[in-house]
Amino acid sequence: xxxxxxxxxxxxxxxxxxxxxxxxxxxxxxxxxxxPDPELMERAxxxxxxxxxxxxxxxxxxxxxxxxxxxxxxxxxxxxxSHLSTWRRLRDQGALxxxxxxxxxxxxxxxxxxxAELRRRLMRTEAELETARKVIEVQGNVCALLGExxxxxxxxxxxxxxx
Numbered sequence: 001x002x003x004x005x006x007x008x009x010x011x012x013x014x015x016x017x018x019x020x021x022x023x024x025x026x027x028x029x030x031x032x033x034x035x036p037d038p039e040l041m042e043r044a045x046x047x048x049x050x051x052x053x054x055x056x057x058x059x060x061x062x063x064x065x066x067x068x069x070x071x072x073x074x075x076x077x078x079x080x081x082s083h084l085s086t087w088r089r090l091r092d093q094g095a096l097x098x099x100x101x102x103x104x105x106x107x108x109x110x111x112x113x114x115x116a117e118l119r120r121r122l123m124r125t126e127a128e129l130e131t132a133r134k135v136i137e138v139q140g141n142v143c144a145l146l147g148e149x150x151x152x153x154x155x156x157x158x159x160x161x162x163x
Contacts, residue, residue: 051096054087 057077061084064070074081090096 049083054096055091058084058087058091 057073057079061070061073064073070081070084073079074084087096
């Protein structure tokens with residue numbers, strides 16, 4: 001009985017208390033704790049096996065000699081015989097060793113990291129220096145302009161007079 005059906009039985013008030021109690025007891029007994037709700041679909045996920053696991057299973061399989069031991073191993077591990085054939089082919093090609101390498105970019109050398117950081121700092125410092133040079137140039141121009149404006153008005157430069 002679904003949760004919605006149970007709520008409708010409890011909420012309508014038509015049923016007698018004995019029936020409602022029986023429904024509740026049945027619901028509690030049918031869903032022990034830890035069991036997923038059957039109304040929710042769990043998303044299937046593909047299994048992934050590490051290369052170490054694959055090599056270990058292949059080594060164990062190669063060591064088995066009696067009949068039925070390989071089947072027992074496959075049942076115990078939850079594998080199929082196609083897994084073994086695929087993994088053997090990959091092992092013979094050397095692909096399992098390639099899969100054991102870590103994924104992603106390789107780590108940069110510490111000297112390369114330091115070099116890149118120093119280059120960034122140099123570019124930032126050069127940009128600040130260029131800005132400072134422009135500010136000094138503008139200040140010089142402003143000073144020259146203000147000097148011309150505050151000079152004596154109408155007066156000519158004094159010349160020594162003869163007496």
